[in-house]
Amino acid sequence: MISATDLRLTFGKGTPLENPALRGMSLTVNQGEFVTVIGSNGAGKSTFLNALAGEVMVDSGQIIVDNLDVTRLPTHKRAARVARVFQDPLAGTCENLSIEENLALAIKRGQSRGLTSAVKKQYLGQFRESLATLKLGLENRLGDKMGLLSGGQRQAVSLLMASLTPSSILLLDEHTAALDPKTANFVLELTQQIIEEQKLTALMVTHSMKQALEVGSRTVMLHQGQVVFDIAGKDRDGLEVKDLLGLFEKQRGLEVDDDSLLLG
């Protein structure tokens, strides 16, 4: 279980560019939940994810991951519990390392690393098996450099890497946004499949309201660094984008002016 309580974070404090990104953000994600997070630009989605991952430190508030207070822990000390896929397909993998080396890095996520060979023979079977589920033929290209793969292929491998070892939560940061529509669909389906099969707890940030409602079991909308609404179960079933917009306006008394949210 992940719980974030009253997270506050202001960038550029005391400067003319002062920007309060999180203003009392609270969210609890139960085990096995797949939460989609939406919000307009500047709503604090990415900052929230970065705060959970440890890439940014919150000014105040508390983050608990499976009974461990991680609020002040740096990224690498949270990695055993927090898995992540980035928006940029090039960010989640190392292009000058081979596919098997990337997977070997991921299989030791959050564990100590010694001087034994990184790519062990006993891993190869598992690597081939997981790669085969992608149906991209990568299981026969273990020694190829990551840089030879397309953005979609690399994002698929990033997903695989994030799910290679157990985690308390999987963070997906608009991980299909930089891909073409067909590839984005493929990666999204793969995401659902992996989360379902491994019964993962996941938090997916998306820019598309449609995607937010179609995928996952719960939807949270952020606005100005806070949760404005949080729907799951029956309330969420059958909900459409226009209902979501209505909800948002009712909650805030505001018009949604971000076109990209409507178009998504």
Add this chain to the structure above:
Amino acid sequence: MLSEIAFYGALETGLIYGLVAFGIYLSFRVLDFPDLTVDGSFPLGAAVAAMLIIEGWNPWLATGCAVLAGMAAGAVTAILNVKLNILNLLASILTMIALYSVNLRIMGRPNVALLTEETVLTPWYDLGLAFHQVPVLLFTLVAIVSLILLWRFMKSETGLAMRATGANARMARAQGIATGGMIILGVALSNGLVGLAGALFAQSQGAADVTMGVGVIVIGLASLIGGEAVITPSTVVRALLACVVGAIIYRLAIAFALNADVLGLQAQDLNLITAVLVTLAIVLPGVRTKIASRFTSKKA
């Protein structure tokens, strides 16, 4: 043409600079950390080894201490960068400058002669090889052992974590790698190798000198870049081989330039030749692709 002695001399220094190139490969290529500490850690290794040998230490033990001293110097640079957030290049310059004083302190004077002392080379002269062949044999062995150890390390879990740190630090952190620690370890290892090179250089030249580090970084880079032009560094082992091959080619090129009377070059032109060679090595691959692309675009 080169005399036999000049040829072996070029091999001997080339093999030593191959070790420097290993170190520079670690910092510049693996960690993407432009580290100039080497100009100070090379004479540091020489100074430590020379003083301990004069004290009567076993030369191998003295050389081991030189490696440790080099590692400490590298660790200082990396800690300045990682813990105190000083720009990597500047951090290395600070350490380099500081080492000049440290080296003078260690030696107590600007240079120390080792000509009459027992060095790591001494026992090898009994093998019956020609005088100028002995260092080449020993340094070849040292280079091979270092290459194999480095190669195994790069393929290990920790080594892979280090490569990921240099290539994609954000991804490395997300995989639970303490990137700061990896930078400290890597830059320390890099300067340990340079300290080893300095210690061997002092023993083969018969002296340690406080100025012997000037330009080591450029020579190491020249070796690295030149080697990469000859052997494409597509794998770790090829990249390491490129370091040694590049260093030897570089020394041979220098020896040839200085020995070819037609060019009229003299010993004092060494640094100028080095700078020209490095510039060519950096620029030429780019020019080659530019010409090639112009060719293909005309066809199309």
